[in-house]
């Protein structure tokens with residue numbers, strides 16, 4: 001049995017609430033986005049009959065770097081660290097699940113998905129605006145919002161996937177298995193650096209920082225270039 005055995009069992013048995021609770025430990029809080037990420041992953045893995053061993057045989061392409069992606073990473077085990085997560089900086093609450101050599105299944109959150117929990121928990125939007133957007137809520141508002149977010153998350157994972165997502169089969173061109181690169185020692189800072197992230201300047205092998213070369217950074221604003229001498 002793979003190390004993910006207990007988790008795969010929960011996926012197969014549809015223990016969505018337990019998976020959500022576990023994912024919330026990774027994510028730090030409950031929220032509808034996290035719940036959507038859990039729900040889409042459980043549904044996809046069951047429908048595509050996927051089991052994941054973290055060896056790039058299963059790939060997920062996520063189109064956003066928000067809460068949703070943590071639910072996806074936790075449940076599928078396709079993560080930033082094991083190279084089975086592909087990030088497309090498109091700002092859509094959507095993910096495509098692919099088994100190597102097969103067609104993919106893309107889930108995009110329906111534009112009316114939000115209405116499902118807004119109808120049921122009308123107070124949430126107001127609390128969210130106060131506490132998160134305006135950063136003006138009281139401690140009590142914050143506590144109520146967090147509690148309500150847990151209820152909403154549990155409500156969301158219990159809904160029929162068709163109520164939350166549009167799904168379609170898609171052809172996906174996957175990247176090859178991630179290459180293993182040698183490391184070099186940067187002649188500027190003396191730190192070890194992957195060979196593909198080095199530059200030769202005046203006969204010296206340097207890391208991108210020492211070489212003053214731009215590099216990609218992913219933060220809360222998305223993917224962008226930083227550094228460089230320009």
Ligand SMILES: [Zn+2]
Pocket residue numbers: 027029030031033034067
């Ligand atoms: Zn969240």
Ligand SMILES: [Zn+2]
Pocket residue numbers: 186187188189190191206207208209210211
């Ligand atoms: Zn360096």
